[in-house]
Amino acid sequence: MSDRTEWPLWEVFVRSKAGLDHKHCGSLHAADPKLAIQMARDVYTRRQEGVSIWVVRSDQIVASDPGDKAMYFDPAEDKVYRHPTFYELPKSVDHM
Amino acid sequence: MYTQAMDTRAADEAPKSLRSAEEVQLQERFDARIDAGDFIEAKDWMPEHYRKTLVRQISQHAHSEIVGMLPEGNWISRAPTLKRKAILLAKVQDEGGHGLYLYAAAETLGTSRDQLFDALHSGRAKYSSIFNYPTLTWADMGTIGWLVDGAAIMNQVPICRCSYAPYARAMIRICREESFHQRQGFEALLTMMTHGTEAQKAMVQDAVNRWWWPSIMMFGPPDDASPNSAQSMRWGIKRVSNDELRQRFIDATVDQAKLLGVTLPDPDLKWNEARQSHDFGAIDWSEFKRVLAGDGPCNRERLAARVKAWDDGAWVREAATAHANKQTMKEAA
Amino acid sequence: MQASIQLKRDPSVQYLLRIGDTALILAQRLGEWCGHAPVLEEDIALTNVALDLVGQSRALLTHAGTLEGAGHDEDQLAFLRDERDYFNATIAELPRGDFAFTILRNLIVATWAQLLWERLQASSDAEVSAIAGKAVKEARYHQQHAADWVVRLADGTDESRRRIDAALAELWRFTAELFESDAVDGAAHAAGLGPRFADLRDPWLAEMAAVFDEAGLAIPAESGFRSTGTRGVHSEHMGFILAEMQHLQRSFPGGVW
Numbered sequence: 001m002s003d004r005t006e007w008p009l010w011e012v013f014v015r016s017k018a019g020l021d022h023k024h025c026g027s028l029h030a031a032d033p034k035l036a037i038q039m040a041r042d043v044y045t046r047r048q049e050g051v052s053i054w055v056v057r058s059d060q061i062v063a064s065d066p067g068d069k070a071m072y073f074d075p076a077e078d079k080v081y082r083h084p085t086f087y088e089l090p091k092s093v094d095h096m
Numbered sequence: 097m098y099t100q101a102m103d104t105r106a107a108d109e110a111p112k113s114l115r116s117a118e119e120v121q122l123q124e125r126f127d128a129r130i131d132a133g134d135f136i137e138a139k140d141w142m143p144e145h146y147r148k149t150l151v152r153q154i155s156q157h158a159h160s161e162i163v164g165m166l167p168e169g170n171w172i173s174r175a176p177t178l179k180r181k182a183i184l185l186a187k188v189q190d191e192g193g194h195g196l197y198l199y200a201a202a203e204t205l206g207t208s209r210d211q212l213f214d215a216l217h218s219g220r221a222k223y224s225s226i227f228n229y230p231t232l233t234w235a236d237m238g239t240i241g242w243l244v245d246g247a248a249i250m251n252q253v254p255i256c257r258c259s260y261a262p263y264a265r266a267m268i269r270i271c272r273e274e275s276f277h278q279r280q281g282f283e284a285l286l287t288m289m290t291h292g293t294e295a296q297k298a299m300v301q302d303a304v305n306r307w308w309w310p311s312i313m314m315f316g317p318p319d320d321a322s323p324n325s326a327q328s329m330r331w332g333i334k335r336v337s338n339d340e341l342r343q344r345f346i347d348a349t350v351d352q353a354k355l356l357g358v359t360l361p362d363p364d365l366k367w368n369e370a371r372q373s374h375d376f377g378a379i380d381w382s383e384f385k386r387v388l389a390g391d392g393p394c395n396r397e398r399l400a401a402r403v404k405a406w407d408d409g410a411w412v413r414e415a416a417t418a419h420a421n422k423q424t425m426k427e428a429a
Numbered sequence: 430m431q432a433s434i435q436l437k438r439d440p441s442v443q444y445l446l447r448i449g450d451t452a453l454i455l456a457q458r459l460g461e462w463c464g465h466a467p468v469l470e471e472d473i474a475l476t477n478v479a480l481d482l483v484g485q486s487r488a489l490l491t492h493a494g495t496l497e498g499a500g501h502d503e504d505q506l507a508f509l510r511d512e513r514d515y516f517n518a519t520i521a522e523l524p525r526g527d528f529a530f531t532i533l534r535n536l537i538v539a540t541w542a543q544l545l546w547e548r549l550q551a552s553s554d555a556e557v558s559a560i561a562g563k564a565v566k567e568a569r570y571h572q573q574h575a576a577d578w579v580v581r582l583a584d585g586t587d588e589s590r591r592r593i594d595a596a597l598a599e600l601w602r603f604t605a606e607l608f609e610s611d612a613v614d615g616a617a618h619a620a621g622l623g624p625r626f627a628d629l630r631d632p633w634l635a636e637m638a639a640v641f642d643e644a645g646l647a648i649p650a651e652s653g654f655r656s657t658g659t660r661g662v663h664s665e666h667m668g669f670i671l672a673e674m675q676h677l678q679r680s681f682p683g684g685v686w
Contacts, residue, residue: 409467415585
């Protein structure tokens with residue numbers, strides 16, 4: 001019907017409070033970056049959900065392949081010595 | 097509710113039996129994940145039928161939100177107080193936003209919003225039957241909030257645990273906003289029934305008389321007339337059956353109606369002690385089928401309005417794209 | 430039928446109603462776009478502007494009612510005045526037209542409103558100052574949103590350019606009224622309530638020129654025509670707006686909503 005002029009898709013990330021991370025909250029269509037930011041503000045922050053907005057064109061996002069999940073993420077599973085709880089210390093110094 | 101038309105179709109064909117060994121393994125892993133209550137994300141492997149079903153359901157949900165802006169939008173210019181005008185504007189705006197979240201969720205499955213609009217405008221895609229009814233008085237606004245949004249909430253909460261995560265996340269966002277929709281409607285009616293004039297009370301009762309049956313039809317045909325529900329349940333897309341949702345809704349609403357002081361227009365509505373639920377009268381499924389097939393009071397107007405908005409707006413969308421392209425070329429130079 | 434309220438034409442009341450009614454009537458026009466905008470995101474954006482304006486009109490009308498001292502609340506003022514007692518600038522009541530018309534009108538009014546609210550923050554009236562503190566941020570956003578769109582449409586396609594040109598030709602002659610001064614704003618200025626409207630003209634022109642420059646548009650020639658909505662004498666469109674807007678309050682006397 002009008003694929004020539006379909007506006008590109010953008011992913012929206014909002015920081016809800018100073019000190020917190022930007023979180024992904026959805027996507028929208030916009031013709032240019034300025035419009036994308038304005039629309040993100042209108043669509044995703046109506047209930048005071050944000051102090052900062054990032055928008056990224058969806059086709060700019062590089063994602064890990066779910067097929068590689070095992071290779072990428074399982075090896076972290078058995079390296080428990082990376083976690084503080086792995087180390088038992090006497091109570092008197094356990095606050096470390 | 098957003099699968100009303102799908103529910104009444106003949107059961108979808110079983111998927112082709114000739115498949116590679118790899119595909120069989122992928123299917124088994126997928127089924128195991130569903131059974132374990134895992135979430136499926138956009139880039140995960142999924143059966144084609146699962147993908148297609150979701151695109152249809154999510155987009156029909158999205159279409160419902162957008163079309164739903166129209167019957168309520170009718171009354172923005174005539175809202176009786178500034179507070180009610182602001183509330184109605186905010187509510188209709190939310191509905192636009194919900195449509196947007198849902199189109200975004202549908203797009204993660206490999207379709208584009210323009211394609212989905214094309215399906216809606218050409219009449220191929222459906223939307224919830226309820227929005228084909230006219231809003232004739234101000235009391236319709238409160239009644240829609242109370243009954244229609246109430247029914248929607250009842251349907252939506254279980255979908256927050258849908259197996260397809262982008263849809264579930266959109267639903268969580270929507271549910272957070274939706275409860276205001278029902279509360280503002282109920283409060284508007286309560287104000288009129290408690291402090292209003294006799295003419296206002298009559299207006300409220302009239303609205304309830306017109307919206308009750310279409311509201312309970314929103315949940316779709318009875319379970320034994322919904323051949324596709326089973327597959328959706330199996331996939332964790334649908335969590336609760338049509339009949340069960342409908343019963344829950346009726347049971348919740350009867351007490352609310354008593355508080356309002358309105359009569360629900362069903363002489364057969366009565367408490368069944370043994371079932372611990374309300375019995376209710378026969379639904380006119382022929383009306384439901386008619387409205388769903390395009391022959392309701394407002395189907396043509398609703399679709400025409402959406403098509404007009406789209407067509408009239410083409411030059412705007414084209415201009416924005418043209419301008420963006422010019423900017424890109426300037427920057428590249 | 431619910432009869433009209435009689436408005437006490439106190440200059441401060443009239444001054445505040447010029448601003449509040451302009452917001453109210455413009456919000457009424459913007460609300461018409463709900464469900465009909467060119468793109469979903471813009472539907473939400475225009476409705477946001479309408480909501481901000483409704484909020485501003487509520488605050489101003491409530492305060493005007495207090496100053497009037499006749500016990501009129503925001504709704505009685507919004508819904509039960511006679512047409513001659515509404516003081517919005519005529520530009521606000523014009524039909525919404527196409528998207529170019531709406532967005533250019535938004536730019537014109539928001540640029541004016543932003544300058545006005547900035548100065549109203551220094552009002553001798555604490556309530557007006559407080560309202561202004563909130564409203565100026567909203568007006569800034571409305572202005573930016575509209576300005577960006579005017580540039581997009583003016584430098585977009587041939588058709589969008591044609592439409593923006595047509596909108597400009599139609600709207601420009603209604604802008605002069607926004608900067609007319611008389612006894613009403615003279616009294617407001619003397620009391621420290623708010624600025625004279627004429628004092629906004631030069632800064633407004635400068636802002637508009639900056640946007641037009643980016644858009645490649647030219648400021649049209651001055652017209653001798655003066656619309657008179659701020660004096661209570663409106664265009665033919667106002668009657669229809671009020672008929673719709675007032676209908677429920679008029680037909681349910683004593684109604685509680």
